[in-house]
Amino acid sequence: MLHKNTDATSGLEKVLADLEQDYRSRNPRSAEQVARAAQVLPGGSTRTVLHFDPFPLVIAHASGSHVTDLDGHEYADFANDFTAGFYGHSDPLITEALRSAIDSGLSFGGLNLHEEKLAREICTRFDSIDRVRFCNSGTEANLIAIQLARQAMGRSKVLAFKGGYHGSVLSFLGGKSMNCGMDNVVLAEFNAVESVEAAAVGILDDLAAIVVEPMMSSGGGILAETGFLQFLREFSTRHGALLIFDEVQTARMGRGGLQEIFGISPDVTTLGKFLGGGASFGAFGGEAAIMDLLDANREGAIPHGGTFNNNILSMAAGHVGYSKVATPGAIEGANAKASELRRRLTEVAQGADLPIQLGGYGTIISIHFQPNEVRRPSEIRTSAKQRKLVHLELLKRQIYASRRGTINLSLATTGDDIDSYVRAFKEISTLHSGFLRNT
Ligand SMILES: Cc1ncc(COP(=O)(O)O)c(C=O)c1O
Numbered sequence: 001m002l003h004k005n006t007d008a009t010s011g012l013e014k015v016l017a018d019l020e021q022d023y024r025s026r027n028p029r030s031a032e033q034v035a036r037a038a039q040v041l042p043g044g045s046t047r048t049v050l051h052f053d054p055f056p057l058v059i060a061h062a063s064g065s066h067v068t069d070l071d072g073h074e075y076a077d078f079a080n081d082f083t084a085g086f087y088g089h090s091d092p093l094i095t096e097a098l099r100s101a102i103d104s105g106l107s108f109g110g111l112n113l114h115e116e117k118l119a120r121e122i123c124t125r126f127d128s129i130d131r132v133r134f135c136n137s138g139t140e141a142n143l144i145a146i147q148l149a150r151q152a153m154g155r156s157k158v159l160a161f162k163g164g165y166h167g168s169v170l171s172f173l174g175g176k177s178m179n180c181g182m183d184n185v186v187l188a189e190f191n192a193v194e195s196v197e198a199a200a201v202g203i204l205d206d207l208a209a210i211v212v213e214p215m216m217s218s219g220g221g222i223l224a225e226t227g228f229l230q231f232l233r234e235f236s237t238r239h240g241a242l243l244i245f246d247e248v249q250t251a252r253m254g255r256g257g258l259q260e261i262f263g264i265s266p267d268v269t270t271l272g273k274f275l276g277g278g279a280s281f282g283a284f285g286g287e288a289a290i291m292d293l294l295d296a297n298r299e300g301a302i303p304h305g306g307t308f309n310n311n312i313l314s315m316a317a318g319h320v321g322y323s324k325v326a327t328p329g330a331i332e333g334a335n336a337k338a339s340e341l342r343r344r345l346t347e348v349a350q351g352a353d354l355p356i357q358l359g360g361y362g363t364i365i366s367i368h369f370q371p372n373e374v375r376r377p378s379e380i381r382t383s384a385k386q387r388k389l390v391h392l393e394l395l396k397r398q399i400y401a402s403r404r405g406t407i408n409l410s411l412a413t414t415g416d417d418i419d420s421y422v423r424a425f426k427e428i429s430t431l432h433s434g435f436l437r438n439t
Contacts, residue, residue, distance in 0.1 A: 012385055012435045019392040020054050026396075029070040030058045048168075049082060052391065052403040062089035065412040067400050075400035076417040080408040083217070083249045083364060086274035086326060088412020093324050094277045094317050101316035114315035121323045122275075122285060126256045128265040132285030133294060134309045138248035138272030139167025141282035142211065143180075144304065145268050146170075149209035149242040151302055152290050157203045159210045159241075161190045163219035163377030166211060166246050166270075173218060173377075190216060190376040191228045196235065207241040209268075214258040217249040219377045221359035221366025221406055229264045236267075242290070248272035248282075253335070253362045255328035261361075274326070277317025280308065330411055335362040337418065338409050344422045352429035354436055363409040370438045381438040389435060390428055397424040 038044035189195035245266035268286035359366035
C-alpha cells in the first residue's frame, strides 16, 4: 500500500514538473516581467492572492469575458478578480459612467452627486440597511464595522470563525497573518452551534459582535446552514451583541445579497469588491440607530474619515453598475447559468468516476475533489498539489482560473466560455482522475 502511494506521489510530481516546464516555456515575457518587478515589489507583486508558483501571469489587457497575458495568450476569465470582476471587463454602461466622471473632474474634496445615488440603491435593495457609509476596501469595511459595534455596544470582544476571511488584517484561514486586535477575538467552528456556545463562555457580557460570512469565501466556498445563521441571529440578540454579515463576496448572489435568500437580517452588513464597478470600494451599513452614531450633526458623533470614501470613480461606476448592470433580473440569469454549469460539471465528474463537491452558491462555485460534503474548512481534502495540477492544466487550455479552485462567473461570461470550461474540465478529469481522487 505504501509502495502504491509512493508511486502515485512520484507520478504526480513528474506530471507537475512537466506542466511547470511547459508553463515556463509558454510564458517567457510574464516570467521576465515578474523578475523585473521583484526588484521593487516583494515577490514581484503587491497582492499576495495573485501569487502562484512557478510565477503568476502578467495580464496586458481584458475585454468582456476574456483576459490576455503579456505573451499574447487570450483566456476565458473564470477568476474574475476573485469575484470583484462580476461586471466582466469594460461593461459599456460602466465605461461610459467612468468617462463622464473623469470629464467632470476628480478629487472634489466635497460631496458629489453620485454617492447618494449609490447609497440609495444599496439601502433599497438590502432590507437590513437603512443607511450606509463608504470606504476603500472590504478589509476597511470590516475593520470599521467591528469598531462601530464595539463603540455602539460599549463592549470589546468579537466572535469570528476558523477559516473566515474578512481582509488581510482579519484573516482566520490559519497560518501566518498580519491580523490586528486578536486579543479581543475568539474563534469558533463554522456551522457548529455548540462551538459558538463554547467559544463565548466567559465573554458573553463583553461580546460586541459576531462577524460571519454567510458563505465562507476564501475558506472554500462553504455555505452556512440556515439553522446555523438563525442560531447566530437569535444568540447575538439574546446576548446584546451585534450580528455582522460580511457580504463582500456574496452581495452578488441575490437582489439584496445572500441575507435575502436566507431570510435573515444582520444588524450590520459589510460590502466591497464588484459594488465599486471595478474601482476600489468598501461599504458598511445597517439600521439607522447604529449608523447614525456617525452622523456628524450629533453631539458626540463618532468620526469616520477616509480621503477616498466618496471618490468619484467608485461612486459613479458603482451606482451605474449596481442599478443598471447587476439588476435583480441579471443576477437571476447569471445564477441560472451557474446552475447549468454545476449540473454539467457534476455529470463530467461522474463520467470520470471522480467524486466532487461543488461548494459556493450561484455564480461562485468551489470545486472540492471528495465524496463528503464540506461543512467547514477542516473538512476539505483537496491538496495544494491537486490544486496546482488542475490550475496549470486549465491555464494550458486558455482558461484563466484561480489556484484555489473557485470558479467565479461574471455577468459577461458567455455560453461559449462555459462550453470551453466544461471541455477543459472533462479532459483534465479524464486525464488525471487517479491523481484527483480523494476518499
Ligand atoms: C468575504 C471577504 N471579506 C472581506 C474581503 C476583503 O476585501 P478587500 O480585499 O477589498 O479588502 C474579502 C476579499 O477577498 C472577502 O472575500
